[in-house]
Amino acid sequence: MHTPSTSTAPDSGRQILLSHFDDLEQQNLSSTLGMWFFLVSEVMFFSGLIAAYAVYRGLSPEAFHLASRHMDKWWGFANTLVLLTSSLTMALAVRATQTGDRRAIVRNLLWTAVLGSAFLGVKVFEWKAEIDHHLFPGKHFVVPDHDEEHLKEYLEKTDGHVDPVKLEREKGRFQLMFVLYFFMTGVHAFHMIVGIAAVVLFALLTHFKWFSGYGQTQTESLGLYWHFVDVVWVFLYPLLYLIE
Amino acid sequence: MSSHPHLGQSKTAHHITHHITPVKTYRIIFILLGLLLFATVLASELPLSRSGHLIVAMTIAMIKAVLIVLFFMHVYYSAPLTWVIAAGSFLWVGLLLAFLTSDYISRGWLHNILGK
Numbered sequence: 336m337h338t339p340s341t342s343t344a345p346d347s348g349r350q351i352l353l354s355h356f357d358d359l360e361q362q363n364l365s366s367t368l369g370m371w372f373f374l375v376s377e378v379m380f381f382s383g384l385i386a387a388y389a390v391y392r393g394l395s396p397e398a399f400h401l402a403s404r405h406m407d408k409w410w411g412f413a414n415t416l417v418l419l420t421s422s423l424t425m426a427l428a429v430r431a432t433q434t435g436d437r438r439a440i441v442r443n444l445l446w447t448a449v450l451g452s453a454f455l456g457v458k459v460f461e462w463k464a465e466i467d468h469h470l471f472p473g474k475h476f477v478v479p480d481h482d483e484e485h486l487k488e489y490l491e492k493t494d495g496h497v498d499p500v501k502l503e504r505e506k507g508r509f510q511l512m513f514v515l516y517f518f519m520t521g522v523h524a525f526h527m528i529v530g531i532a533a534v535v536l537f538a539l540l541t542h543f544k545w546f547s548g549y550g551q552t553q554t555e556s557l558g559l560y561w562h563f564v565d566v567v568w569v570f571l572y573p574l575l576y577l578i579e
Numbered sequence: 580m581s582s583h584p585h586l587g588q589s590k591t592a593h594h595i596t597h598h599i600t601p602v603k604t605y606r607i608i609f610i611l612l613g614l615l616l617f618a619t620v621l622a623s624e625l626p627l628s629r630s631g632h633l634i635v636a637m638t639i640a641m642i643k644a645v646l647i648v649l650f651f652m653h654v655y656y657s658a659p660l661t662w663v664i665a666a667g668s669f670l671w672v673g674l675l676l677a678f679l680t681s682d683y684i685s686r687g688w689l690h691n692i693l694g695k
Contacts, residue, residue, distance in 0.1 A: 364658055364660075364661075367657070367661065368658075368660060368661060368664065371661055371664045371665065372664065374668070375664060375667065375668040375671075378668040378669075378671070378672060379668075379671060379672075379675075382671070382672045382675050382676070383675075385672075385676075386675055386676060386679050389676060389679070389680060390679065390680075390683055393680065393683060393684075394683075396629060400629075408620060408623065409620075412616065412617075412620050415616050416613060416616060419609065419612045419613065419616065420609070422609075422612075422647065422651055423605060423606075423609040423651075425651075426600075426605050426650075426651045427602065427605060430599060430600060430602065430605070433599045434599060555653075558651075558652070559652055562647050562648075562651045562652045563652075565647060565651075566643075566644045566647050566648065569640050569643045569644050569647070570637075570640050570644070572619075572640075573619055573623075573636035573637070573639070573640055574636075577619065577620065577623040577632075577636055578632070579623045579624070579627075579629075579632050
C-alpha cells in the first residue's frame with residue numbers, strides 16, 4: 336500500500352517515512368496534530384459535563400458542599416499522585432523512544448499500566464463505599480439524615496422557614512451531585528481503561544519490534560492521550576472532592 | 580515538497596531536529612505537580628469564603644494543567660500550529676462557561692426589568 340522511502344534495518348531507530356510526507360519531522364507533526372484535534376473534541380465532551388456541574392453547583396452550593404463531604408479527599412489525593420506518577424513514567428517512555436532505549440520504553444510503559452490500574456483499583460474501592468452507603472443515584476438513593484438536617488438549617492437560615500418544595504429541590508440537587516460524580520469519574524475511568532489497554536498493547540508491540548524505529552510517533556500520540564486523561568483528573572479532583 | 584527547499588514550511592521541517600527533553604526537566608515538573616497537589620488539598624482546609632476556595636482550587640488546577648500540557652505533552656517545544664490547537668481548546672471551554680454562566684446569572688434581572 337505505502338512505499339517506504341527510507342530503508343529500515345531492525346533497530347536502526349529510523350521510522351518508515353510514508354510517501355505522502357516530506358520527511359519524518361512532518362510525519363510526526365501531522366500525527367501529533369491529529370491527536371491534538373481528537374483531544375480538543377474530548378475537551379469539549381468533558382466541558383459539557385463540567386458546565387452542567389457549574390450551573391447546578393451555582394444554584395445549590397450547600398447541597399453540593401454536603402454531597403462532596405462524602406468523598407474522601409485523602410484517597411483522592413493519593414490517587415491523583417498515582418496518576419501524576421503514571422504521567423511521569425509515560426513521559427519517560429516517550430523519551431526512551433527518542434533515545435532508542437527499547438528496554439526503557441517497555442519498562443516505563445508497563446509501569447504506566449500498573450499505576451493506571453492502581454488508580455482504577457482505588458476508584459472501585461471508593462465507588463463501592465459510596466454504593467454501600469446508598470449514595471448511588473436511583474431507586475436506592477437515600478439522603479443521609481444529618482445531610483437533610485443541614486439542608487433544613489440552611490433553608491431556615493436563608494429564608495427564615497423550611498419550604499418543603501425547596502427542601503425537596505435541594506435533596507434532588509444533593510443526589511444530582513452524585514449523578515455528576517459517578518458519571519464524570521465513570522467516563523474518566525472508561526478513558527483510563529482504554530488507555531491502559533493501549534499502553535499494554537504498545538509495550539508488547541515495542542517488545543516484539545513491531546514499530547519501525549522505536550515507534551517514536553506512535554508512542555508520542557499515545558502519550559498525549561494519557562496526559563490528557565491526567566489533565567481531566569486534575570480538574571475533576573478539586574471539583575468533586577474539595578468543596579469546603 | 581523537498582524539491583522546493585525554500586518554501587517556509589518544508590524548510591523549517593527539514594531543519595528541526597527532534598527535541599529530547601532531559602530527564603531532569605520531567606522530574607522537576609513532576610515534583611512541582613506533587614507540591615501543587617499538596618497545596619490544593621491544604622488550601623481546601625483554609626478558612627476562605629466558598630468562592631475564594633473555588634478560585635484558589637481552579638487556579639492551582641490550571642497551573643498544573645499548563646505544566647502538563649507544556650512539558651509532558653511537549654507543547655513548549657512544538658510547532659506553532661500545536662500551540663494554537665492547545666490554546667484553542669482552553670478558549671472554547673472559556674467561551675462555553677462564560678456564555679452559560681452569564682445566562683444563568685442574568686435570568687433574574689430580566690424579571691426585574693419587566694416589573695413582575
